[in-house]
Amino acid sequence: MITIEDFMHRLPNDVGGQASPAFARVEHALAPWEKRCHALADVLDYHKLISTEEKRRGVEGLGADVINRLSYYERWATAFAVLLFEKGILTPTELAEKMAEIEARWPDERVSSTGEPRP
Secondary structure (H helix, E strand, O other), rough: OOHHHHHHOOOOOOOOOOOOOOOOOOOOOOHHHHHHHHHHHHHHHHOOOOOOHHHHHHOOOHHHHHHHHHHHHHHHHHHHHHHHOOOOOOHHHHHHHHHHHHHHHHHHOOOOOOOOEOO
16 A cells, blocks of 8 residues: 555656556567657767656656556657757747648558557
């Protein structure tokens, strides 16, 4: 059972020492977008724009509800966007415009984060 003290001092992904449900460990090939997200993390770190520690803080800052709804690399991408917004390197409008531009290039090939075609 989580106590108030635990809740007040633990971040959403700090689950050390807590009981967990059984889970299946499944190896899977990364989707192309996941590979690009990982490469983006390396580039952001190399250029000193977002450090590993900032990425961790960014993911934790999303909160438990968001963390639980997103996949591993969706968390990273979301955290990168928020951190770049905070630093004034990117604006939400710029990101939305770029996303629309890219989506317009392949209107018939839109896929979800899982690789499944979108309706």
